Amino acid sequence: MSDCYQSCAITGSGGSGAVTAGMLVLEAAARAGNHGLMTRSAGPQIRGGESAAMLRFGPAPVTCMGDSFSILAALDWGNFARFAGEIPLTAETLILADPGAGKLPPELEAYRAQTRWINLRELADALPGGRFNMVAVGAIAACAALPLKAVLDAAAAILNTKGPEVTETAHGCIRLGYQQLPTDGRSRSALPEVPRRWSLSGNEAAGLGALRGGVRFVAAYPITPATEVLEWLAPRLARLGGALLQAEDELASINMIIGSSFGGVPSMTATSGPGLSLMMEGIGLAVASETPIVVVNVMRGGPSTGIPTKSEQADLNIALHGLHGDAPHLVLAALDIADCVLTLHWATRLAEHLQTAAIVLSDQLLGQSRSIVDPPEMPDLPNLPLGRRCAEAVPGSDYRRYQLTEDGISPISAPGLSGLSYTADGLEHNESGTPSSMAADHGAQLAKRRDKLTHFDVGSLWAEITGEMTGAGDLCLLTWGSSHGAVLEAAARLRASGRPTRVIGVRLIAPLQREALRAATAGASVWVVELNQDGQLFHYLRSEAALPEGARSFSRSGPLPLRPAEILDAIAAESADD
Amino acid sequence: MTNPRTNWARTNRASTERAGHPSTTLGAKDYKSEIKPVWCPGCGHFGVLAALTKAFAYLGLPKDEVVTVSGIGCSSRIPAYIDGYGFHGVHGRALALAAGLKAARPDLTLVVTGGDGDGFSIGGNHFLHACRRNMDMTYIVMDNEVYGMTKGQASPTTQPDWSHSKLTPRGTGVPRFHPAAIALAAGASFIARGFAGSPNELVRLLVQALEHPGFALVQVLSPCQTFRPEQKAWKQAVHTIAEPAPADPSEAARLIQGDDGLALGVLYAQRAPVYQPRNQVEAELADIEAEFLL
Ligand SMILES: Cc1ncc(C[n+]2csc(CCOP(=O)(O)OP(=O)(O)O)c2C)c(N)n1
């Protein structure tokens, strides 16, 4: 299946326009009828470091980057060595390079024969204000067999805010670049009838999912790679009558959203690892006071400040176990860019209905990648009434905010409603909310907060399950988060080679749907695949006795994303040992 | 989709009634809950609770539209003792929680209560930013220059030579935090000091603070009977400053820097821009989703 895709990496020093070029090629590919995915990579520098856009597109949805790139376009060679690990090439890779930017770096000497030299700078200089990254876009498009019209239309759409002269110059540069390669008459071909797709990043998708779920208040402190969730949300929340407050720190942001949610407005914050660490006490307060909140954690390499600009799936442990005391809460993970919409939508509704905290894990790879997808539909979310279960005042009897009910959900109120006042409390309390240190109250409230989560029937959304099983010993690849994409492609190749393979992408990690998971993996040879050093999901599932005998872990640290081939290699190596 | 806020929002009855027509229907005791305070007999916090409920009654605030928010400490127990909506949160974060609540629900009257440890130590950063954000809320800090709830450690307002804490047996050796001076520098628009043992004066200050549009700090000297029994002497030492309150920051700075920390009254009051998101619906979700279409 991978054969139907085109792939291309565009590299340059920070500020050279590699990412803009990538966006343009992606949008041009979309206009030519393709699905596509573009991931970004940057070094720690703000400017002057390295920057790359990696793209893959084709007629079917693109779930991951694949094993290697067929085109490498270098805007310059600044700090290229730092990308060596991220951009695997093969003997077939075509390198587009500008002689004006200097010689091939030593890492690429072996590819000298496949290098096509194009005078990007010289060509751009032919037009006043011309930019060489736009010449490169034209050359890449020609290489990738994209019709010229798709590229010109994409440039017009992306640059439309910059004025007609900028677009005109860009069009000139793109044409010059396009002419550098043979095009088999493609340049004149009319664009196909293309379904109107969406272009969205994981961070935008997370924001949209939250809006769909009803979030109208966000408080947050900027942190890479979560900031774009906030940048996208701020103006849109304002238009929807909500608000985003830039807090002084994460301790403030988590408490701010607890306050706004207490006020009756579904609320969210977004952060990344170091911020999540700071929020833990506040998340516990939301759990204890039964105030619904959503925390999106866009993971990056850790621990500590780690690798802010690159991905890892290593915050699962803190998301599951970081709260003190017995503090049951929801932990979810989005499986791909479009799935960020669904997962956030669902997480918000779950948190609101169950009156608890939901931590939703995304990661840099999802958050800062852009995808061309069919518009994500409004799902029919099973078993989930809209919004909070609201209390009604009963004359003559006192409102008990933390009343023990059959399903553990106590009707909630909000300031302004008469006859339903209460004090929300992080101190242990009785049913009325009065602080209590009595064993009976503690036991009852702890059990209620746990049972309302575990007794709730979440339906089938807890995981995405693909692939039939035919009998004992079939493969089952269990995974979470952005690794799902590479696992799906690995599974497709296994099936193509005759090996029935099931993939389970776990969307709801806590409370764990143990029985459903056991049923889905029964009799299979299970691998748990994830991007962290020691297999955090694997160990969690083992501790929950949720894995069949002999289940194995394939995990390695980030920041390089998992590639299908290495998953296959790991499975093949293990089978050889058996 | 409709704005979820409209499910909850009520007309701002509180402010219309307050405008010149104090309601007489509710007395101070109507604002008290049935929960008995956990405080030591003689604790200054009793006086603050009494003054606060009197201020509510004076202003005729509808009980369901006042929210009391606090952190952790003896003083932070106040929300449970008021019959109305409250949030007893975590240590030091009350101002942040209140800011979120106010941003989401501008129709409510917000009172934040806590101690000097809660507000100026663990919550110090939030204090600075609450002053400069100037959202409409009243912050009452019950200052007893000690951590009461954790049994007698030095707080940021403790004198450097106070050596009665086991944690700092030789004193803190660190100059005291000066709430009024710092609030002024950080941009607070209303700064007052009261005393738990001067109930009438305290009610008057709290009424002014509640009526002030913007962030109003009321530092209340509230003696800790148990760990700072010497604070009984405050009764004789406090003194009232001349009115009217300065509206000019440099004049206020002179007053605040020159005082002995026991001067009661409004130290600074000035109209300043109040931060509040607009909360106005101008688009539907479908308009926003349309932006993604290629
Ligand atoms: C994160 C955190 N750290 C420490 C504590 C312990 N603690 C509880 S109350 C308190 C100090 C309270 O002092 P203050 O705010 O001055 O109020 P008072 O009790 O004197 O009224 C401390 C340190 C806590 N609850 N949470």
Ligand code: SF4
């Ligand atoms: S310890 Fe001090 S502050 Fe706490 S209740 Fe007792 S007297 Fe009041």
